[in-house]
Amino acid sequence: MSLSRRSFVQTLGVGAAGMWVGARGREGSLFGSEAVFAQGAPSPIILSSNENPLGCHPEVLAGVRGSFAEGGRYNYAAVDEITALLAKKHGVKPENVLIGSGSTQILRTSTHVFTSKTAGLTATIPAYEECADYARLMGNPITGVKLTADLRMDLDAMQQASKGAGLVFFCNPNNPVGTAVTASDTRTYLETLMKQSPSTTVLVDEAYFEYATMPGYETMIPLAVQNPRVIVARTFSKCLGMAGLRMGFAIAHADTIAKLKAWDGTNNVSIMGLMGVKAALQVPDQWVKDEQARNKAARDFTQKWFADRGYTPTDSQTNFMFINIKRPAREFRDACLKEGVLVARDFPPYEKTHARISVGTMDEMKKAVEVFGKVLAQPAKSAA
Amino acid sequence: MSLSRRRLFQRLSPVEASSPAEWIAARGREAGLTEFGEQGMAAGARPIRIASNENPLGPGQHVLDAIVGKFPEAHRYPFNAKQTEGALISAIAQKNAAKNENVLLAPGSGELLLHSVRAFASASKPLVTAWPSYETPRDMAKKMGIPVREAALDGKLRIDIAKMVDASKGAGLVFFCNPNNPTATVHGKSAVVDMVKAIRAASPDTVILIDEAYHDYVTDPSYGSMIDVALSTPNVFVTRTFSKAYGMAGLRAGYAIGHAPTVKSIAAFKMPYGLGTLTLGGAIVGYANDAHIVAERKRNTEVRNFTMKAFADMGITGTDSQTNFLFLDIKRPAAGFRDACRAQGVLVGRDFPPYEKTHVRISLGTMDEMKKAVEVFKKVLGSTTTTSSKDKQQ
Numbered sequence: 001m002s003l004s005r006r007s008f009v010q011t012l013g014v015g016a017a018g019m020w021v022g023a024r025g026r027e028g029s030l031f032g033s034e035a036v037f038a039q040g041a042p043s044p045i046i047l048s049s050n051e052n053p054l055g056c057h058p059e060v061l062a063g064v065r066g067s068f069a070e071g072g073r074y075n076y077a078a079v080d081e082i083t084a085l086l087a088k089k090h091g092v093k094p095e096n097v098l099i100g101s102g103s104t105q106i107l108r109t110s111t112h113v114f115t116s117k118t119a120g121l122t123a124t125i126p127a128y129e130e131c132a133d134y135a136r137l138m139g140n141p142i143t144g145v146k147l148t149a150d151l152r153m154d155l156d157a158m159q160q161a162s163k164g165a166g167l168v169f170f171c172n173p174n175n176p177v178g179t180a181v182t183a184s185d186t187r188t189y190l191e192t193l194m195k196q197s198p199s200t201t202v203l204v205d206e207a208y209f210e211y212a213t214m215p216g217y218e219t220m221i222p223l224a225v226q227n228p229r230v231i232v233a234r235t236f237s238k239c240l241g242m243a244g245l246r247m248g249f250a251i252a253h254a255d256t257i258a259k260l261k262a263w264d265g266t267n268n269v270s271i272m273g274l275m276g277v278k279a280a281l282q283v284p285d286q287w288v289k290d291e292q293a294r295n296k297a298a299r300d301f302t303q304k305w306f307a308d309r310g311y312t313p314t315d316s317q318t319n320f321m322f323i324n325i326k327r328p329a330r331e332f333r334d335a336c337l338k339e340g341v342l343v344a345r346d347f348p349p350y351e352k353t354h355a356r357i358s359v360g361t362m363d364e365m366k367k368a369v370e371v372f373g374k375v376l377a378q379p380a381k382s383a384a
Numbered sequence: 385m386s387l388s389r390r391r392l393f394q395r396l397s398p399v400e401a402s403s404p405a406e407w408i409a410a411r412g413r414e415a416g417l418t419e420f421g422e423q424g425m426a427a428g429a430r431p432i433r434i435a436s437n438e439n440p441l442g443p444g445q446h447v448l449d450a451i452v453g454k455f456p457e458a459h460r461y462p463f464n465a466k467q468t469e470g471a472l473i474s475a476i477a478q479k480n481a482a483k484n485e486n487v488l489l490a491p492g493s494g495e496l497l498l499h500s501v502r503a504f505a506s507a508s509k510p511l512v513t514a515w516p517s518y519e520t521p522r523d524m525a526k527k528m529g530i531p532v533r534e535a536a537l538d539g540k541l542r543i544d545i546a547k548m549v550d551a552s553k554g555a556g557l558v559f560f561c562n563p564n565n566p567t568a569t570v571h572g573k574s575a576v577v578d579m580v581k582a583i584r585a586a587s588p589d590t591v592i593l594i595d596e597a598y599h600d601y602v603t604d605p606s607y608g609s610m611i612d613v614a615l616s617t618p619n620v621f622v623t624r625t626f627s628k629a630y631g632m633a634g635l636r637a638g639y640a641i642g643h644a645p646t647v648k649s650i651a652a653f654k655m656p657y658g659l660g661t662l663t664l665g666g667a668i669v670g671y672a673n674d675a676h677i678v679a680e681r682k683r684n685t686e687v688r689n690f691t692m693k694a695f696a697d698m699g700i701t702g703t704d705s706q707t708n709f710l711f712l713d714i715k716r717p718a719a720g721f722r723d724a725c726r727a728q729g730v731l732v733g734r735d736f737p738p739y740e741k742t743h744v745r746i747s748l749g750t751m752d753e754m755k756k757a758v759e760v761f762k763k764v765l766g767s768t769t770t771t772s773s774k775d776k777q778q
Contacts, residue, residue: 055459072442241459244661271634
């Protein structure tokens with residue numbers, strides 16, 4: 001797994017805090033972003049952080065602007081207002097919703113509340129690192145579960161490894177591999193686990209929900225509001241194009257939300273993010289469908305480009321691709337960076353063979369594949 | 385009253401919560417009674433909000449312009465933006481003759497206070513806090529089952545430094561809020577320097593957190609920031625916020641600055657990318673504009689002098705406020721006063737035990753707001769002592 005937060009801080013020093021976040025973060029690249037932007041360099045093509053390259057709906061920014069008059073005020077009333085709107089949108093009650101500073105805060109808080117020295121975290125390897133990093137910081141044990149040969153979640157192995165866990169991090173679609181499992185498989189896993197392991201809570205991260213087009217994929221929100229041991233995390237950072245506004249939320253049973261809320265509160269979100277979300281909730285469904293289609297077209301184009309050249313992609317249900325480039329990700333990444341294209345960090349145990357590449361605009365991907373072609377035409381310096 | 389507020393009342397009224405204090409504690413730093421406050425007000429009335437020590441003018445135009453300038457990057461994580469956390473960290477370090485490793489950002493200083501308790505206090509290493517003082521460290525410690533040693537204030541409602549030193553032996557963390565919220569009093573630099581020395585002599589492993597949230601509003605010439613001391617003294621750090629003089633409470637930005645190894649211990653708990661791209665853009669420009677803060681301090685001082693004098697004319701005295709709020713001996717329970725003011729469209733601060741039977745905290749709005757508020761205070765204080773309607777409910 002990646003460096004833990006603590007060891008990384010020890011390595012770099014807090015002085016590099018900005019760099020540190022860029023280096024290890026959810027969607028950070030391994031290059032301090034300042035280095036990339038410094039000295040008036042032309043803007044790189046950023047394919048390292050699974051952002052929506054077109055940005056948010058213009059009404060979201062209008063909402064942000066509309067929040068300026070309240071910029072000097074604390075956000076408590078607005079948090080309640082937006083919590084109620086999110087609840088309404090998802091057909092649940094306000095007590096089923098907890099707003100967070102991105103889903104990051106939800107992931108951390110869930111890890112804090114539900115793991116312990118004796119009941120640790122279970123997650124696939126690889127999976128988005130937040131929960132594992134935080135469990136490691138707390139000194140709580142982590143059980144990693146390998147993926148199947150076609151880089152899907154191995155639900156049988158998950159089933160076994162989840163017994164006795166405090167928290168299972170169930171990232172679906174999975175970041176970084178992009179694959180998803182169906183709702184019926186997820187329900188079967190959850191039902192069995194609930195019987196097998198009466199004190200385990202499952203955090204279903206649906207960060208990429210809006211991008212998943214696979215038949216049979218569904219949200220676990222309806223199940224979460226019924227079951228105190230299932231939490232769904234969502235974010236506005238991906239399809240909704242609001243990563244810079246730091247807004248995410250959890251939906252769960254009221255008792256579970258109360259436990260999460262007691263630990264960390266809701267004081268970390270800005271009025272700009274809150275009012276941005278208020279506007280985002282009014283964004284027409286068609287806008288999301290258009291973004292889904294745009295993403296799929298750019299993804300299909302890029303994956304085909306790789307597949308045609310013998311580099312196998314996974315069955316991505318997200319706005320990123322996980323490609324077997326047959327050489328170390330680092331070597332590929334460094335070479336792409338020199339050509340102005342940023343791709344993602346290492347994801348052990350696949351760092352010797354696979355790269356994660358976010359889906360930019362079609363224009364960006366057309367330029368990027370030129371770079372990928374150039375880079376991959378060079379023989380690999382180190383063995384895959 | 386907005387829909388959300390109605391919902392809030394339906395869901396969790398002060399009556400339903402086991403106590404208003406608990407409700408507020410659950411809400412955090414300056415929830416104040418704003419939400420409660422608008423209950424019982426004339427429909428459509430716009431209240432004067434002087435309950436939460438906010439800057440009534442909000443962020444400056446230069447800050448808002450900078451935020452608009454960041455709109456094209458609203459979809460980028462802060463670490464992918466053209467200005468990352470590093471830009472703000474460097475600016476803070478530079479202004480304070482510090483290194484980047486001495487500075488840690490957070491979405492408001494509140495998060496840093498939580499992390500400090502998480503990092504330095506434990507079941508065997510108590511928290512020391514003045515009482516009353518800002519509640520977040522104490523509330524978090526209690527939640528975690530960490531013992532809390534509360535040091536009562538002195539006769540002038542200042543933090544009792546001798547008591548703080550006495551309580552510090554074996555403590556994990558000493559929380560020293562200077563100026564102190566809610567009493568608005570300050571200690572001069574030499575007194576704080578001596579306190580730090582005394583605590584370090586009595587209990588060398590104890591970490592000392594000096595919360596300077598109201599730093600920019602202090603006018604007492606004996607006061608001085610402890611940042612320089614913190615930078616060179618093990619186990620000492622200072623927290624600051626953009627929520628007060630910078631007018632950015634809604635934008636969520638604050639920082640810790642101090643001895644690098646101490647800051648590093650807090651950093652372990654830091655939430656990744658807690659400051660959004662837009663907030664960062666605003667904070668960078670806000671931080672660079674010292675003239676704006678000087679003007680804001682002048683404005684606040686004028687309003688403070690006006691309001692203090694208006695109370696003195698009514699025979700009401702307060703502490704020597706060095707902040708953007710007043711702590712006044714109104715000789716009656718805060719709750720009754722608060723309810724009566726609320727009915728007239730003025731929202732003042734929550735209860736601060738053990739002074740809730742006699743004192744109220746009133747934040748400073750604009751001069752116009754305070755002129756209107758003073759008329760309300762005159763009316764309310766001119767009537768006989770009232771009992772809180774909430775007390776009646778319970």
